[in-house]
Amino acid sequence: MVTGKFNSLKHTGMLETIFNHRSIRKYKSDPIDDLIMNKIVEAGTRASTTGNMQVYSMVITRDERIREKLWMAHFRQDMVLQAPVHITFCADFNRFNKWCLQRNARPGYDNFLSFFTAAIDALLVSQNVVLAAEAHGLGICYLGTVIYMADRIAEILELPVAVVPVAAIVMGYPDEIPEMTDRLPLKGVIHKEKYSDYSAEAINEIYAGKEALELTAQLLKENNKETLAQVFTDNRYPRKDNVHFSNRFLRLIENQGFMNNEE
Amino acid sequence: MVTGKFNSLKHTGMLETIFNHRSIRKYKSDPIDDLIMNKIVEAGTRASTTGNMQVYSMVITRDERIREKLWMAHFRQDMVLQAPVHITFCADFNRFNKWCLQRNARPGYDNFLSFFTAAIDALLVSQNVVLAAEAHGLGICYLGTVIYMADRIAEILELPVAVVPVAAIVMGYPDEIPEMTDRLPLKGVIHKEKYSDYSAEAINEIYAGKEALELTAQLLKENNKETLAQVFTDNRYPRKDNVHFSNRFLRLIENQGFMNNEE
Numbered sequence: 001m002v003t004g005k006f007n008s009l010k011h012t013g014m015l016e017t018i019f020n021h022r023s024i025r026k027y028k029s030d031p032i033d034d035l036i037m038n039k040i041v042e043a044g045t046r047a048s049t050t051g052n053m054q055v056y057s058m059v060i061t062r063d064e065r066i067r068e069k070l071w072m073a074h075f076r077q078d079m080v081l082q083a084p085v086h087i088t089f090c091a092d093f094n095r096f097n098k099w100c101l102q103r104n105a106r107p108g109y110d111n112f113l114s115f116f117t118a119a120i121d122a123l124l125v126s127q128n129v130v131l132a133a134e135a136h137g138l139g140i141c142y143l144g145t146v147i148y149m150a151d152r153i154a155e156i157l158e159l160p161v162a163v164v165p166v167a168a169i170v171m172g173y174p175d176e177i178p179e180m181t182d183r184l185p186l187k188g189v190i191h192k193e194k195y196s197d198y199s200a201e202a203i204n205e206i207y208a209g210k211e212a213l214e215l216t217a218q219l220l221k222e223n224n225k226e227t228l229a230q231v232f233t234d235n236r237y238p239r240k241d242n243v244h245f246s247n248r249f250l251r252l253i254e255n256q257g258f259m260n261n262e263e
Numbered sequence: 264m265v266t267g268k269f270n271s272l273k274h275t276g277m278l279e280t281i282f283n284h285r286s287i288r289k290y291k292s293d294p295i296d297d298l299i300m301n302k303i304v305e306a307g308t309r310a311s312t313t314g315n316m317q318v319y320s321m322v323i324t325r326d327e328r329i330r331e332k333l334w335m336a337h338f339r340q341d342m343v344l345q346a347p348v349h350i351t352f353c354a355d356f357n358r359f360n361k362w363c364l365q366r367n368a369r370p371g372y373d374n375f376l377s378f379f380t381a382a383i384d385a386l387l388v389s390q391n392v393v394l395a396a397e398a399h400g401l402g403i404c405y406l407g408t409v410i411y412m413a414d415r416i417a418e419i420l421e422l423p424v425a426v427v428p429v430a431a432i433v434m435g436y437p438d439e440i441p442e443m444t445d446r447l448p449l450k451g452v453i454h455k456e457k458y459s460d461y462s463a464e465a466i467n468e469i470y471a472g473k474e475a476l477e478l479t480a481q482l483l484k485e486n487n488k489e490t491l492a493q494v495f496t497d498n499r500y501p502r503k504d505n506v507h508f509s510n511r512f513l514r515l516i517e518n519q520g521f522m523n524n525e526e
Contacts, residue, residue, distance in 0.1 A: 013276025014398035018306045018391055041453055043281045045446045047390065048405045051499055054447055059454045066456055090458075095451065096495075098466050105492035108502020113509040116410060120430065123383060127310065127390035128281055135277035142311045147379060158457045167383065183308045184317055188358065190304055191322045193329055194421045195353075203361050229368035232359075236314055239371020246376040246524045261509045 017135045022180055024139030027083040027172035031062075036136050037085070043132030047124040055114075056122035057092040058129070059157050060085065066156065073152045074145040074168070083170035088146065088153060089126040091118030093258075094162040109162070115258035119166045126167040139174035142167065148245040151252045161257045182210055280398045285443055287402030290346040290435035294325075299399055300348070306395030310387040318377075319385035320355040321392070322420050323348065329419065336415045337408040337431070346433035351409065351416065352389040354381030356521075357425040372425070378521035382429045389430040402437035405430065411508040414515045424520045445473055 041058055049055070061067055062085055070088075071080040080086065093109045100107040108114075130140050146153060146168035153165050188206035198206070207228075210216060216228050223231045233239075253259060304321055312318070324330055325348055333351075334343040343349065356372045363370040371377075393403050409416060409431035416428050451469035461469070470491075473479060479491050486494045496502075516522060 014280045017277045018309050021309050046281050046284050050407045052444055057452055061456050063456045098461055099470050100492040100496055102466055103490035103492035105496040108505050111505050111509040112513055113505045123386040124390045127387045144313045160460050181315055189320055193324050193326045197423050198361055203365055207362050227366035229363040229366035233363055233368040242371050242374050242376045243524055243526050246374040250375055261506055263506050
């Protein structure tokens, strides 16, 4: 099933948008028209949602002072100050719970399954929003820091119990056209019928292209490392940080009331 | 920012696909061409991914005997047997860990943050795959049961340590054109600048449209309930089930090696 013959298929408008995606890190200050913003967030709501419960919220921040606080939380990445719009996608059972209580129904959504269900909802919404924005000529960048700093972001945005941020993007008109990012060969990420575990040779083959990139040579030099994998394990995503942020994020999930799992 | 004037904006091809999405539950038996399948899963790989690590896998199952096992796991929903293609999207650090170990690097990705990072990756991929499939005239349906039965699905698909299923879809040519599903009014799911918590009146207003639907009247009758909220809390997603599946899913995350969070 895996071949290299993709180029013979013509892109439709939809596929063009998907295949042209790149993360934008430099933005013009031009504002985004309200009608366009509405269309983009409405596109978000057309994503599949568990039981049509729509257990998510989008917090759209344009105010400079709040964006400055978000910028500090997001490790002071310049693009957070530059891009005119910041959207935080939240797993949200607060609205649904309130509705249940007002309708003589007892919500049982204070557990991990409910958190994860709501997180899935919010993430599918986010990807629809991203693609709808790009179809309008806008650029976006996901901020992975939203998970590391979810507790601080919950404070800044005044998120109540039963609401946890799970994705964040900046959005605006691009002031750069970066190169497309490399990807592993398709056969590296798909499995036919069942999962087929990777042999040492398969791993070598899958990562060969990435390891041969000029960008990799540059990263090894900058980070003074022998292998690209060491750049990830020692510098970019070291165990110590991962464990620290794991506990902070789990604590937030618990504090927001999603860890009452006693049967 | 929230107005009702969306219809004045013309859909592009991209937005048309997003706005025409509906879950398909009846499929023709027609197979999906390999070139088209490749294009669709390649579209998945163009989604944003944390640090360009691509910590996900897609398991594409067409074999009838394996699909029958998946059908049993997915609460015997007919569409799982009917649709010719089943894709399971997995949070996957297995490939990345193996690469690290082969490159003299020590992976520190056996914690909850790493699981959640990989889950985000997999979910963004899934939504790209869904939209690319729909752009090709295919239909899909997400299977929420993948989380409930993640442990069983991991067995069926022989997922190794560091791999957890987080989304699943069936895919094929639609044999129905269902009505569009209702959504809450946009102002019900978006917040400006910060989160503004819901007053009792706001909840009434947000859910009024849904509660007035003919479908709701039908559900109340079928389930013999006073309110739609009770259909969710008592019948569809009761606390007892949520707590049971919370523990099973957390146990799988732990068994797959993603809960070593000691600092």
